[in-house]
Each structure stands twice: as structure tokens, then as C-alpha cells.
Amino acid sequence: MKAIQITEPGGPEVLAWSTVPDPVAGPGEVLIDVTASAVNRADLLQRQGFYDPPPGTSPYPGLECSGHVAELGPGVVGWEIGQPVCALLSGGGYAEKVAVPAGQVLPVPDGVSVADAAALPEAVCTVWSNVFMGHGGTCTNSNVFMIAHLRPGETLLVHGGASGIGTMAIQLAKAVGARVAVTAGGPDKLARCAELGADILIDYREQDFVQELRKATDGAGADVILDIIGAKYLDRNVKALAVNGRLAIIGLQGGLKGELNLSALLKKRAAITATSLRGRPLGEKAAIVAAVREHVWPLIDAGRVRPVVDQVLPLSDAAQAHRALDTGDHIGKILLTSGA
Secondary structure, eight states: OEEEEEOSSSSGGGEEEEEOOOOOOOTTEEEEEEEEEEOOHHHHHHHTTSOOOOTTSOSSOOSEEEEEEEEEOTTOOSOOTTOEEEEEOSSOOSBSEEEEEGGGEEEOOTTOOTTGGGGSHHHHHHHIIIIIOSTTSSOSOGGGSOSOOOOTTOEEEEESTTBHHHHHHHHHHHHTTOEEEEEESSHHHHHHHHHHTOSEEEETTTSOHHHHHHHHTTTOOEEEEEESSOGGGHHHHHHHEEEEEEEEEOOOTTOSOOOOOHHHHHHHTOEEEEOOSTTSOHHHHHHHHHHHHHHTHHHHHTTSSOOOEEEEEEGGGHHHHHHHHHHTOOOBEEEEETTO
16 A cells, blocks of 8 residues: 655655555454545654654554545454444554554544545544543543533633634534634634634734633633643633633643643632543543544534535645645645545
């Protein structure tokens, strides 16, 4: 098969469209003929040499894909050869075939094309496990997951509202009856966020999100913050939290180390948690995927939530897709299609 290999750590030019051995479906795995994959920030970090795949997983980038079932490994039931599916991956999505644990496979939802379904698994699983699961959530072992558990009527602040994660978080939060605030760069991105249901629009280039959020919430702040920035926003995120607020950190685009006033955290009885999805044990990933299938897939089937796709490029042109993601000009997901 063909796959994108990282020839050495570096810029987009190190991505090579190469002939590599075909994967096989091992015990408990499903082999997928890939129709499309989506580009994530983690792929850029892996290309640069900062985010190696977990041991024993595919060395190729790509944390989600869609396609059709090609082969069932020993012990796999519940799937049929040729069935359209999408999947959460630890790697390997930038390829014509990928083997994935059966617990991380999802059917393509009604009303979504097979290609567009590649935009769903990573974003939906990330948002659902960080914002909605937890105390009172769907997992019997709530300590495994985030404690954010956004409730109807609460306010969610999403940093990077126009990103793939952001566009999904807006829709899911509105679907459960929450109020949504977003930060994004510029009026065009904010307009798209509003179209998806965002209530409070903050241009981080021109406005202070702490002040704007306080104005919009009569001084209360956000009950939950979903943050992709990290250190740069740490102190201001705590200031923006409501009493009993929950800050969920899922990205480090703004740095690794920051100072925190613990007194402010104590006064607000607030919680800060941080997770990544890729390195979780298989059982945890399977539990997240099962919860997503139970709670989110009906919303997609009903048309209340949808993937937001910015552009589609051939998989062989992954370098250009990385450049496009790196500019930050996109809204939603950038997809790579196999065989295009």
C-alpha cells in the first residue's frame, strides 16, 4: 500500500508518499480500507519529532480515518466486510489501509458521507471525554475521565472556536442546552462560530476574553473552559472561571510552563485537569468510543451535529495540508482523501 512516511523530523517537506507493507488485522482488530483521514495538530508535532506514537502502534501520522471494513481479525464480531466505518486511531491514518482495535471503530452516521466521517472520531471523542463525561457521566469509573461534566444551563468557554475541536464543542454544548462562549481570530471565524450556535463571540486579537466573558455573564464567568493553549492562558483561564468552575486543558499551543495563583483557584473551588487521548489504554478508548456512539451518534443521525470540513486534499499532498493547518486560517477540519 501507499502511506505517508516521516523521513526525518522537520517541516512539511519531510512527508513522503511511499510504498510500505500492508497491515494485517490482528486479534481483536479491524482492517479498514481508508477513504479519508483528517489532519490534527498532533500530526504536526509528530512530524517535527515532538510526539512519537505509542509503542507498538503505526509509525505513520493520522489519528482518525474513515473507509470500509476490509478484514476482521480473530475474535471480532459486530462488523461486516464492506461496511462504511470511521475510527479513532493511535496512528496510521495517512495510509491506504490501517488496522485498528475493534473497540475504536464507529459506523458512519446517517447523512454523513464516508469521506466527511473522517472529521468526526478524534474531535468528538476529545470533546465528549473532556467536557461531558465525568461525575454524573456515562462511565462507571468516573476517575478515568474528566470531571468537567458540562450541564444544561451552564456556560462553556471554548478557545479556538473555529478549529475542528472548537466547531464540534460548540455544537455538542448547544445540543445539551449549554451557553457557549468562544474565542477566535477575526470576524469571519466568529461569524462561523455564531452560525454553529455560539452565544458569546470574543476576538482574542482585539479583546480580553476574561473581561468580555465577565460582561456577558454578569460577572459569573465560565463553568467549564476547554483550552487548547496551555501555559499562555493558564492564569487568565482561572480568572475567567466561575465558582466551582472546571478548566480542561487539551493542548499546549501557548507553551508548557506557566505560573498559577493557587489562592484564586482555592477561592473559586475550581478544578484543573489535563488529558491527551492518543496514549490512553485501549480499554479507556473503547469506553469513550462506546459513550460517543450512545450519546453523540444519535445527534449526528438527527442532523443536530455535523462535521465541519474546511478543505479536502489528496493524501499524497499531506505536506500542503500541514501547511494549511499551520497557518491557522482554516475553519473546521482539513481532510486527506486516499486515492485522490
